[in-house]
Amino acid sequence: MAVKDRDRFSTATRIRLLGEQTAARVYRSQTRRQARRSRLTGRAALLALVVCSLVVALAYPIRQYVAQRAEIADLKQQKRQAQQRVEDLRDLKARWQDDAYAAQQIRLRLHYVLPGETGYIMRDPDTARQSRTGVGAADRPWYRNVLDGVDKADAAGR
Numbered sequence: 001m002a003v004k005d006r007d008r009f010s011t012a013t014r015i016r017l018l019g020e021q022t023a024a025r026v027y028r029s030q031t032r033r034q035a036r037r038s039r040l041t042g043r044a045a046l047l048a049l050v051v052c053s054l055v056v057a058l059a060y061p062i063r064q065y066v067a068q069r070a071e072i073a074d075l076k077q078q079k080r081q082a083q084q085r086v087e088d089l090r091d092l093k094a095r096w097q098d099d100a101y102a103a104q105q106i107r108l109r110l111h112y113v114l115p116g117e118t119g120y121i122m123r124d125p126d127t128a129r130q131s132r133t134g135v136g137a138a139d140r141p142w143y144r145n146v147l148d149g150v151d152k153a154d155a156a157g158r
Helices: 002-008 011-097 099-110 125-133 142-157
Strands: none
Touching: 011 099, 099 142
16 A cells, blocks of 8 residues: 555656546536537527528618618708799799889890980890801890790790
């Protein structure tokens, strides 16, 4: 027994036992880690599958939602522009209801003069060059210009 005790306390024996214990611990640790890793890998794969499924399932509706929000923003902008145009036209209509404004526009656009006034028309040199090649607005009678303006306004309204 003394040999066994002596053998038990020898450095070589202790190192061998310590190595065996360490190897057993490392083996158990690796086994646990592999078991845990394999369990986590399965969970991670399932989680990844679920996330991918959600992304695929929600991609089209989210894209539609974003497109519809953009369309709504465009329509709101168009509505604001249309409201501004209506306000501008109401202002213009109100101005035309004023006799002084109407008289001013008639004089300006149709070259009317009041009795006792002398009317002068200054031609633009560029317009004069154009009138040589064809009949310009200044060369025609005023009523022809008015009728052409009405025709253009009618064509623009269609």
